[in-house]
Amino acid sequence: MEDIGALESRILAALDRIGTAAGAKGGGDEQAALSKALAHEQAKNVELIDSARALKDRLDAEIAQLTDKLAAQTAQIEQLDTDLQRLRASNTQLREMNADMRQAITTGKFPEVADAAKDAEIAALAAQRAADAAEIEAVLGQLTPLLEEAAHAPG
Template sequence: MSDIIELQRRIMAAMDRVASGLGELSGTGGGDAAAQQALDEEKVVTAQLTERIRMLSQRHESDLAKLREATEGTQAQLTKLDTDLQRLRKANKELSQSNQALRDANAAGVAEPHLINKAMMAELEALRAAHAAEISEANTIIAAMTPLLEQAAEADTAEASKVKEGDA
């Protein structure tokens, strides 16, 4: 971003120099070849700087779009993970309540088969929720690591190419 600001500053300075050069040309009648050459050079510099700003802006927009895409993907993964963790908390709460009911029934000396079934179902749901949360967590980690691994692979490939060119 500071490159763009610096380039804009340089373009503005070049345009000021062009304007002052035009003023001088109009004041001297426009016959000065050195002034015309300076004007032409400034036009070239201005065109080059304008092109660099355009390229930097395009690169910036491209990088920004990639960043947004990555952020959206990560946000979706985190939302899935949050949903699975909430499911896990709910299942664990139900399991805890079922186990408390079983302990109370056992303390009262009353055998309650439906409490045993309810506790087993709560335990199964807790296991399923834990498994789903672990998968979501692993997917979130994979999604975060994939771009880093791709960058490392690209860097290794570039380094290997340089080494290969050095051997040749």
């Protein structure tokens, strides 16, 4: 933005110098034509500067929007990773409890191990549900903007 302002100042100063030099050298008709051309170029310059500013503002807004979207997706990925780690730990515990239960059945210690196995299975199911919910949330997070865009699309 500072570059645009600096360029604008330099261009306007150069155009003023050209206008001053033309005014000092030229005659009445020539000076009027040069002044008109100078005014036209200055107007085009202002339009270009305004257009560049508008473009920069639009790009800044898009960058901010994309940054927010990236942050939201990063948070979703982190939540999915956390739920996946919990699910893996629960499944590992469940496999260990099943192995212990098989061992207990062969040695006759079934009631104590059965309760622990049930607890491990409940924890694994809860972790699976949390992972599924996080995955659904991530999918909905991706679909919602697309559905809103389609709803507002012409036709």
